[in-house]
Every structure is written in structure tokens, then in C-alpha cells.
Amino acid sequence: MAIAGAGQLNLHESPCWGSRSVDCFEKLEQISEGTYGQVYMAREIKTGEIVALKKIRMDNERGFPITAIREIKILKKLHHENVIKLKESVTSQGAKDEQGRPGKCCPIPINNLLLGATKYSPAVDMWSVGCIFAELLHGKLIFPGKDEPEQLNKIFELCGAPDEVNWPGVSKIPWYNNFKPTRPMKRRLREALGNQEKAPATATTRRKGQTTEITAFTASCRLPPIQSGQAHAQMRPGPNPPLHGSQPPVAAGPGHHHGKPRGPAGGPGRYPANGTNGGFNHQNHGGGYSSGPYPPQGRGAPYGSSGMPGAGPRGSGGSGYGVGAPNYSQDGPTEVLVLDVALT
Amino acid sequence: MGCSDFEIQSDDRIKEMVEKEAQHLPGDDYLKRLRSGDLNLSVRRDALDWILKASAHYHFGPLSFCLSINYLDRFLSVYDLPKGKTWTVQLLAVACLSIAAKMEETKVPAPVDLQVGEPKFVFEARTIYRMERINGGWWGEMDAGIDFLEFRPSEIAAAVAISV
Numbered sequence: 001m002a003i004a005g006a007g008q009l010n011l012h013e014s015p016c017w018g019s020r021s022v023d024c025f026e027k028l029e030q031i032s033e034g035t036y037g038q039v040y041m042a043r044e045i046k047t048g049e050i051v052a053l054k055k056i057r058m059d060n061e062r063g064f065p066i067t068a069i070r071e072i073k074i075l076k077k078l079h080h081e082n083v084i085k086l087k088e089s090v091t092s093q094g095a096k097d098e099q100g101r102p103g104k105c106c107p108i109p110i111n112n113l114l115l116g117a118t119k120y121s122p123a124v125d126m127w128s129v130g131c132i133f134a135e136l137l138h139g140k141l142i143f144p145g146k147d148e149p150e151q152l153n154k155i156f157e158l159c160g161a162p163d164e165v166n167w168p169g170v171s172k173i174p175w176y177n178n179f180k181p182t183r184p185m186k187r188r189l190r191e192a193l194g195n196q197e198k199a200p201a202t203a204t205t206r207r208k209g210q211t212t213e214i215t216a217f218t219a220s221c222r223l224p225p226i227q228s229g230q231a232h233a234q235m236r237p238g239p240n241p242p243l244h245g246s247q248p249p250v251a252a253g254p255g256h257h258h259g260k261p262r263g264p265a266g267g268p269g270r271y272p273a274n275g276t277n278g279g280f281n282h283q284n285h286g287g288g289y290s291s292g293p294y295p296p297q298g299r300g301a302p303y304g305s306s307g308m309p310g311a312g313p314r315g316s317g318g319s320g321y322g323v324g325a326p327n328y329s330q331d332g333p334t335e336v337l338v339l340d341v342a343l344t
Numbered sequence: 345m346g347c348s349d350f351e352i353q354s355d356d357r358i359k360e361m362v363e364k365e366a367q368h369l370p371g372d373d374y375l376k377r378l379r380s381g382d383l384n385l386s387v388r389r390d391a392l393d394w395i396l397k398a399s400a401h402y403h404f405g406p407l408s409f410c411l412s413i414n415y416l417d418r419f420l421s422v423y424d425l426p427k428g429k430t431w432t433v434q435l436l437a438v439a440c441l442s443i444a445a446k447m448e449e450t451k452v453p454a455p456v457d458l459q460v461g462e463p464k465f466v467f468e469a470r471t472i473y474r475m476e477r478i479n480g481g482w483w484g485e486m487d488a489g490i491d492f493l494e495f496r497p498s499e500i501a502a503a504v505a506i507s508v
Contacts, residue, residue, distance in 0.1 A: 063439075063455045063473040066446040073447055091477075 022092040025053060051087060138192075152179050160187030368414065370421035383420060387430045390464070391416060391437035397461035398441055404449055412437070412444035431465040438467060439475035 025042040028050075032039045037055040044051060056068045075086035134142045142158065145151025156162070161181040162170045170176055377383045392413060399409045416437055425432040442455040455472040 061454060061469060063442060063476040066452055069443065069446045
């Protein structure tokens, strides 16, 4: 087995086709900064057009950040006046990125990696989805904290204080002891969001059944898993009847093309011949929303290199590669998204 | 896989999909170059074999598989990799599968961990990462092409072909 060293491949001279340089834009001011990177207001030099530039932090271990890939993919699909339009992605040559910091970019300004947890995972996305649903119902931001401690406090006020009972493992998370609430806090999500009278017009004008479903969905989310792996088990049925109470946690259901059949490692074949489970049918990951704990094999160690079933070290003789040094300095292009936005 | 799982598409929608597909194909002369030996067909086949193995190992869906091959072919049709260095194609395959998996999969292994199935060449994380960025700069620019709910005809055909 041969190992090609990085030096053998002269990628510096390789073009990033199709990609313009960020130098086509003049940065005017920084609009915001979050775990995902920075967003700038900028002017395209040639046309004078005002755009938003979103800088994506590159992840040394995982390459092009999955969150950025998903964001690009989704933004390209969405065409709506209220959804920011992705114009193009450009690169910055020779820019030095922040070093040694894992790239995290979240599509929404919700602080979804809490208490020093560093693992981005589907569970984190679940949290974000829950937050957005809650905000739709509430009609405004649900955790409008100015900074992380304040935001955490708002989360605890609404969702209750995290402890080992409702969030097993939370006490092991790096900053738990610094930020844990000093007084007991009860979960009052249902009181805060469950009342339809308080919901915004968009929600109240829905048929009653739908609204109740969404409310149930929201209210039944306990303080969601923020880390990964074992944290999934703490999703419990909430006070309201589960949205899909009759379904098993990972029920395969027809009707959605995007999902793929996925079995536990060593399970049935990749493409079962059976008509209902095969093909592009959607596997209802969402069973875990409200119908009880995730099955342990269902969503284990998301995005974790060591947690993949059967993904261990690649057998014998496969250890010739090294995982890049954490502080590998980046001298290549940096991806920057240009977003078309009316800035005020 | 039952074709009945797909919604019946209107003629207009099929037409639109076929037109859209034309925008996501390798260059016109790609097939000719592969046949003439200008591009090494066996190297491409090895790369595809590896992508299939790795996809199966990780239980990736057919969409990731097709998408990664599409990226690979489009890259090869536009960009000349150094001749005689077959490892560059394997590196490209790893980067293409990595990006396709990030695009489509729920569980995505680290790029280095994708290199299962005893490929001839194994690359360091940062090497794959650089290739991903070359690739990434490119696919970020193009219309990513795959609809959430609908598939291009060739993907449907390919998915059917590999699953029957």
C-alpha cells in the first residue's frame, strides 16, 4: 500500500474552477460572528452590489465542513423572498484561517453547541429544529440572550435546569460546573408555548389540529440531546400524546424520497428487495421526536469517526496515514459564501 | 426497489429534469477521451470500484454513490490530473465520495476513515482536505443539482441498476 505524501500533490497550482476570488469584493463591515464564522457586509467592486459575505471556517480534521455543504445545498434549493439567496461561493487564496478550531457553521443564530460541547451531531440539529418551531409558535426569539451565559440562563428558565436525570452525562461536559444554575429551575416550556392564545397569528390561523400537533411536538421535547451518543437516550415522551405515538421509534414509512434504508452494522443488505422498505423510502428518524428514546443503534455517535459501526481502524497495515495535526496551518483557499441580502 | 415508490411525474417535469441533467454532465468529449485512452479507463474503473466498496461499507445511499461518480466524471472531464500518477484519481475519488456523503448522509465518517476496502493508496487527512477544497470550490459554484424530492433520470436508472 503506497502512501502519497501531501507534498507530492501540488495543489497550490490547482485552480478552484468556477470560483472567483473574494478579492472581487470589498468588505465594508463585520455584521456578525458566531461559531460558524464571520459575516460581513461587502460590496462587489465591479457592480457596486451590496452583499453579505459569510466566511466558512475550515475544519482541519473533517475537511470541507458538512454544515457548509448542507447550507449551500439547501440555500440553492430555496427560492423565496424571505429566504436569503445564495449568489455564489468564492475563495480566498492564502488566507490564514483561525487555527485549531473546529469548523462549525449553523444555519441559524441559535447557540446550539452548549456548555463547551464540541461535537456537532444530528442531535444538535434536532435542538435547532425545536428552537425554530418554538420561535414560530412564539412569534419571536425564544432565547434572546446577549451572551452565552445569559442565553444559557434563558434556556434553563424555559427548559428547566439540566441535570443527570434529564440529561445523562451533562455534568461531564466541560463548562457545566461554571454555568449550571444555582437554583432549581422547572421546565415550563408547555406553559410558555402551549397556550394557543399566545401563539402568533400564523400559528393560530392554522387548523386547530395542526397547531396542537406542533405544540405537542414542541412541548414533548425535553432538553434535547446536545452532545451525542448516550445523550440521545434522554429524549423522553413529553406530557402530551406523542405525535406518532403508534409508530416504533424507527419506523420505515413510504412517501419521502430522500431517506435511504439504513440498518445497523451487519444488518440486512443495503438494498433490500422488499418493496416497502427499499429504495428511496424515508426512514422515519423523526420517531424520536416524540415517541420515546432513540434506539441506541439508531443515531449513535453522529459524525464521529470512531463511532461509526464497523468503521474502526482499517484493518491491518492501514495506519500509514496520520490525522493532520490539530494546528495545521491553512494556507489554501478559504471558502466564502456570498449571500444576496438587503442590508439595512 | 419498487419503481412505484416514485411519484408519477408530469411530462413537463420530466422534460425539465432531462434539461437540467444536461447541465450536470461531464464535458461532451469525455466519453471519447475515455475510449481513446486519453483518459485511463481502468483507473476510472478502479476509482468507481473503490467508491462502491466504501459506500457499501458505510451503508451510504445510492444518491451519495451516484453523486460522487458524477463529481468524479465531471472533474476528470474538465481538469487534467497529472498523467501516470494514478493515485491522483484515487485521491479525487476519496474527495468526491467525502463531499457526496456530506451532502446526503446522516452519518458521515471523517474523510480519512472513508478509505476502507484496501485501496492502493491511502492519504492523509490534510491531503484529502485539500482535494476537497479544490472540489468544493467547484461544486459550491455549480448548482448542486440534486433535488430534494426528485431525481434526475440517470440517477434513477443508476440506482435501479445497482439495486436489482
